Amino acid sequence: MMDTSDTFLARVGALESEAAGHYEVAAQHALNAGDLELEIFFQNLASLARMEAGEALGGSLPVTALLPRIRPIEMEKPRSAVKVISDEALDLFRSLERALDLKRRSHSYYATMAVLAPEPGLRKMARAFAHDDAAHLTEIETWISRMTA
Template identity: 75%
Template sequence: MHDSDMFLASVNALESEAAWHYQRAAQRALDAGDAELEAFFLNLAELARMEAHEALSGKQLPVAVNLPRIRPIEIERPRTAVKVESDEVLDLHLALERALDLKRRSHGYYAMMAILAPDPDLRKMARAFEHDDAAHLGEIERWIARLTA
């Protein structure tokens, strides 16, 4: 297996997991009646699916390539006897925190691969993904600030 195959498999795994989470987060936003946040999460899901597809760009990875196992980021709802926030607001906050964790993880990976990838085209792709993730990190942080204001 080539390093480039593992990089592409990792991009596919990271972005596919992120798309799945963002789709679920969009449903939470819809359930809470926040159409603007739903649209934001749907946009992130679509971008993640596009990045996963772009990484492979129709290329079939060798059968020997197993997608890397991505350790899930667990965020549990705090157990408390006193309700400070509604369940919907808490669910949205947790969804945004999970989105922030996912973006930080992929941003860090892409930043590292922008330097270490064995192929110049892969480094270029990693830099583009890193740049996009940096912008998304800022957007997610603004949503968190808005929700907690």
């Protein structure tokens, strides 16, 4: 059975809340690395995610709504004696990779719901979320390309 309105909104709230928390941490990594432009980008993503989560969670949700679990990405810092890049740059790169993973997951969910949701209103809302996430995916990929060029 496809998501109902309440379940869809609960999932949006969970996905966007998780993302907002990550983007805030990523903004701090960007600041620590001295990249103010990337810090602003992450702060904007965090604000958008908090706004979307707040709108989604604004209504009452059923106690039984199943929220998606997003597995954390485990990454370790290199333990070699020679540091190739700074910890700040490494943290920033990992933050971008995690942001890309989060956006891919939410985009996949929204794109699926845009096609399969039982209600036209949900399909329309999911299309809008999928469209926004596609644009953010492109922006994050651009930032990763800049760092690795």
